[in-house]
Ligand SMILES: Nc1ncnc2c1ncn2[C@@H]1O[C@H](COP(=O)(O)OP(=O)(O)OP(=O)(O)O)[C@@H](O)[C@H]1O
């Protein structure tokens with residue numbers, strides 16, 4: 683079994699007074715898996731991602747990427763933060779090239795790849811558009827394309843569809859399912875939408891707390907077959923799974 687990511691007993695606090703946000707978090711993600719993280723607002727989901735991405739260091743515990751104790755994690759995973767953070771003065775293409783420029787990688791091959799991918803992302807012909815000219819869903823897809831253009835195996839996606847209307851979200855889920863199976867990436871995905879977590883994931887980690895005392899995690903395996911289709915949400919077993927997830931989340 684190849685583990686792309688393992689966390690062992692990770693704890694994190696921002697100040698002594700407020701106490702830990704995360705404590706004793708252990709989890710793992712295997713190559714090619716799609717794993718979701720759900721939990722109440724403030725339970726520390728985004729903090730968890732910042733730790734994995736190397737933007738924060740844990741107070742205790744261990745974070746390993748591909749088995750290696752990762753000191754310099756920064757830039758080793760592709761991270762899509764909760765806000766799309768597109769730079770308004772850069773075009774779609776220039777926004778997508780940003781992580782490569784920061785990493786001082788060559789941008790020419792990526793430029794070709796990004797341009798070729800725009801169509802798959804529903805952004806054909808928009809490489810020279812500015813973020814202001816795009817809809818919310820398009821901006822999300824640009825942020826997504828930028829994350830993938832970073833070229834890392836592990837994608838951390840923090841509520842990528844959180845701000846979308848139900849119809850657009852459904853299209854994006856469909857599209858993500860197809861893309862994930864085509865790209866063969868490993869995905870860790872934060873969402874508030876339990877249906878979405880079930881539909882997309884192999885496993886779901888539930889954050890236990892609201893921050894006080896520090897959240898830990900519990901795991902639920904999603905027993906739905908692959909490939910997944912959006913219509914599965916209407917099938918008989920799905921409502922039961924949802925109920926089970928909700929029950930465990932509030933237990
Ligand atoms: N930079 C920071 N300094 C101090 N406290 C912080 C900081 N970032 C987050 N926190 C606190 O840590 C806790 C967890 O925040 P986090 O953003 O990880 O929650 P979340 O689960 O992602 O919530 P949401 O679902 O609303 O996005 C909150 O109580 C928050 O106030």
Ligand SMILES: [Mg+2]
Nearest residue numbers: 727728729764
């Ligand atoms: Mg968050």
